[in-house]
Amino acid sequence: xxxxxxxxSRLGQNRTAKASAGVLLGVIFISVLGPVISxxxxxQTDFDNLLRPPTFSDMQLFGSDDLGRDLFxxxxxxxxxxxxxxxxxxxxxxxxxxxxxxxxxxVGGKVDAVMMRFVDTLYALPFIFFVILLMVAFERNFLLIFxxxxxxxxxxxxxxxxxxxxxxxxxxxxxxxxxxxxxxxRIIVRHIAPNLMGVVIVYVxxxxxxxxxxxxxxxxxxxxxxxxxxxxxxxxxAGVNQMEGAAWMLLIPAGLLALILLCFNFFGDAxxxxxxxRDAS
Amino acid sequence: MTLLRVDGLTIxxxxxxxxxxxxxxxDAGESVxxxxxxxxxxxxxxxxxxxxxxxxxxxxxxxxxxxxxxxxATEKTLNDLRARRMAMVFQxxxxxxxxxxxxxxxxxxxxIAHRVAVGRDADARVLxxxxxxxxxxxxxxxxxxxxxxxxxxxQRAMIASALIAEPDLLIADExxxxxxxxxxxxxxxxxxxxxxxxxxxxITHDLGIIAGRCERMLVLEHGRLVEAGSTGSIFRDPxxxxxxxxxxxxxxxxxxxxxxxxAGKKVLDIRGVSVSYKERRGDRLHAVRDLNLxxxxxxxxxxxxxxxxxxxxLVRAALGLVPMQAGRVTFxxxxxxxxxQTRAIAARRDLQLVFQDPVASLNPQMRVxxxxxxxxxxxxxxxxxxxxxERVTATLAKVGLDxxxxxxYPHELSGGQAQRIAIARALILNPKVLVCDEAVAAxxxxxxxxxxxxxxxxxxxxxxxxxFITHDLAVVRAISxxxxxxxLGRLVEFADCASLFSRxxxxxxxxxxxxxxVPDPAAPGGKASLSGEVPSILSPxxxxxxxxxxxxxxxxxxxxxxxxxxxxxxxVACHLAEEIGx
Numbered sequence: 001x002x003x004x005x006x007x008x009s010r011l012g013q014n015r016t017a018k019a020s021a022g023v024l025l026g027v028i029f030i031s032v033l034g035p036v037i038s039x040x041x042x043x044q045t046d047f048d049n050l051l052r053p054p055t056f057s058d059m060q061l062f063g064s065d066d067l068g069r070d071l072f073x074x075x076x077x078x079x080x081x082x083x084x085x086x087x088x089x090x091x092x093x094x095x096x097x098x099x100x101x102x103x104x105x106x107v108g109g110k111v112d113a114v115m116m117r118f119v120d121t122l123y124a125l126p127f128i129f130f131v132i133l134l135m136v137a138f139e140r141n142f143l144l145i146f147x148x149x150x151x152x153x154x155x156x157x158x159x160x161x162x163x164x165x166x167x168x169x170x171x172x173x174x175x176x177x178x179x180x181x182x183x184x185x186r187i188i189v190r191h192i193a194p195n196l197m198g199v200v201i202v203y204v205x206x207x208x209x210x211x212x213x214x215x216x217x218x219x220x221x222x223x224x225x226x227x228x229x230x231x232x233x234x235x236x237x238a239g240v241n242q243m244e245g246a247a248w249m250l251l252i253p254a255g256l257l258a259l260i261l262l263c264f265n266f267f268g269d270a271x272x273x274x275x276x277x278r279d280a281s
Numbered sequence: 282m283t284l285l286r287v288d289g290l291t292i293x294x295x296x297x298x299x300x301x302x303x304x305x306x307x308d309a310g311e312s313v314x315x316x317x318x319x320x321x322x323x324x325x326x327x328x329x330x331x332x333x334x335x336x337x338x339x340x341x342x343x344x345x346x347x348x349x350x351x352x353x354a355t356e357k358t359l360n361d362l363r364a365r366r367m368a369m370v371f372q373x374x375x376x377x378x379x380x381x382x383x384x385x386x387x388x389x390x391x392x393i394a395h396r397v398a399v400g401r402d403a404d405a406r407v408l409x410x411x412x413x414x415x416x417x418x419x420x421x422x423x424x425x426x427x428x429x430x431x432x433x434x435x436q437r438a439m440i441a442s443a444l445i446a447e448p449d450l451l452i453a454d455e456x457x458x459x460x461x462x463x464x465x466x467x468x469x470x471x472x473x474x475x476x477x478x479x480x481x482x483x484i485t486h487d488l489g490i491i492a493g494r495c496e497r498m499l500v501l502e503h504g505r506l507v508e509a510g511s512t513g514s515i516f517r518d519p520x521x522x523x524x525x526x527x528x529x530x531x532x533x534x535x536x537x538x539x540x541x542x543x544a545g546k547k548v549l550d551i552r553g554v555s556v557s558y559k560e561r562r563g564d565r566l567h568a569v570r571d572l573n574l575x576x577x578x579x580x581x582x583x584x585x586x587x588x589x590x591x592x593x594x595l596v597r598a599a600l601g602l603v604p605m606q607a608g609r610v611t612f613x614x615x616x617x618x619x620x621x622q623t624r625a626i627a628a629r630r631d632l633q634l635v636f637q638d639p640v641a642s643l644n645p646q647m648r649v650x651x652x653x654x655x656x657x658x659x660x661x662x663x664x665x666x667x668x669x670x671e672r673v674t675a676t677l678a679k680v681g682l683d684x685x686x687x688x689x690y691p692h693e694l695s696g697g698q699a700q701r702i703a704i705a706r707a708l709i710l711n712p713k714v715l716v717c718d719e720a721v722a723a724x725x726x727x728x729x730x731x732x733x734x735x736x737x738x739x740x741x742x743x744x745x746x747x748x749f750i751t752h753d754l755a756v757v758r759a760i761s762x763x764x765x766x767x768x769l770g771r772l773v774e775f776a777d778c779a780s781l782f783s784r785x786x787x788x789x790x791x792x793x794x795x796x797x798x799v800p801d802p803a804a805p806g807g808k809a810s811l812s813g814e815v816p817s818i819l820s821p822x823x824x825x826x827x828x829x830x831x832x833x834x835x836x837x838x839x840x841x842x843x844x845x846x847x848x849x850x851x852x853v854a855c856h857l858a859e860e861i862g863x
Contacts, residue, residue, distance in 0.1 A: 175634075180659060197646075
């Protein structure tokens, strides 16, 4: 696990990455703690205070929406959902993609050809069409969003892992292990898998913002998270309708979304740069 | 007249100085050799002279080319100096030539950019230059892309483009390191012939090259100049201890005892082995054809040949890393077949391989302790943790490393240390046969010497049989008992070491021996007695594959494949062996 450790220590020297990680952790921390502390509830409507601008009185820091619900609590809930979707979707793509790609790359030959043509076929499916089909077939479901996004993201992961595995399989240290009589399972566990880690970690950090974007996009179209549950995408959607009278309803969730995306992207880029340097040296 | 004056040149990357207070001069028309081991700052010096240092480098001091300061010079000043005043030949012509531009165009651009010639005139000069560097069919090479040329031809093209604007100073950075020895001799001769009034700064790690080609030499150690003087006097009477060590470490082709043949029990017997690979469009590339090789306990057999001779394919097939089309491999009386993984445990334990690139053959994610102990985990599963560690430390001690290395990762090791680790991993199970595939080719002279000593000691202690693949005949002389010479996948000569070096039978072997440069100005060797290069193995010449390059070739050689014959205890495949083997 040198890749992990040395990357970690060098990540500490990268100020953008460090700041991004700090902001992200801060946002997640507040999103968990905020709704607990706040006197408001995400469901509770207050018809006396519809479309109230952000104010310190009554702790309505982000104001309220067109149904009088507290926007701070709803935004924090949206952050939670968004990040949860992103992480679950990434884990789904990680598990399926790595296993699928590693098997295809390692076994090679006809098995590889068949497995990768299947991936190509899935690539050719229009994504939105695919999601709408899923929604129609299985009704709207929180879990389905995770599955849908993960099912798309694992394709890239599988391709990358397959390519890496194929090149690792031909490396001299694997040939050395074969000659020594190291059995295949041990070669995979000891020699191939640890050398895949670097690429996989980088790719996951770059998948997360992608998944966030896809979820927001689906929710914005009304295909994603359903009321009264919410996500940043759904909040932006609601905000767009009130854009003229209550700009904060759009700006606050959109700003949070941008902040989270930027942080993940900066972090992922820093990871990629660090591992590239290692490859080059 | 002083052409180049380097004064107090110091190059730093961060806090480390790669070149430290270096000073020397090169006069017009002179040839100067710059020698040093890897990391001694040779290439950095060359880059500094040309003004090509990367921006991360911090250079101080002064580099005057014909009185013009290069360090800190503007791009325009540098461009005026380059090509017409000084030019460079790089180690790897494939990387120095633009792969998307035809050779002729690349060279024309130089002439046009420096306003030496334009239009038809430029084309004519390029063609003339291509002719002078000995490229066959210059009109065709003019239109060729770099990848269409062979390695030696590319280096000729590189030299042509360096000399086209008639510079006063030519810097050649390891110009022949990537080439086969017979081609190396041709290229060095060409450089000598063409440079005429041009001064040459020849950068190399190979003292043999300097001995034959340079009037003066400079010896670098860790970026410092430790000795400078005329080549003859330094070779005769080196002053600095590093020079003495370099000279001592340079393997000599012409000197030293050859090992007598050792008669032990036959351990590995390879009979009639053929290896071929499938190429695109259904062609088959016949890497090895019908080869025999037997190795006895306590004996080292060297397998020699230029690139493409099939030496690696031969042993890889024997080890089961690549499939073989025909033949039989017997190990200690038992037949071996199929890929390495399906072979008997004992065979895998007793047959070990050491690779050329030590770093690539070690898993970058595993510590030294895990790397060296892995064979034990597979073959001696019941060993306790502490016993295993003892065996590992004992083996590391055998290869000259203490247990402070146990926790290190491969990228924290130097090339020599990594190769020791790879050898330790191969030796920990006390194998009967060790195959070394160019195991010392990537190492510096002194480290190479240590590794060879290490292998000889291991052989003496345990009766290890070694198959040593190499292209370096000086190494062959130092380590082997018997030698197999290969050319285009076939046996050329198989002889004991002493008779091969005293009386080579095959014209190819003779030419190989003549081409090796010897670090002795009195008898420098490095004669280009072979013209041309190894033909493509996809379409070997008919008859004796060597006949197009052979100086003795008779009509029979073009028609009939010479069989391997026994001649005074030497196996040789040549129709004319009786007449020429003197």
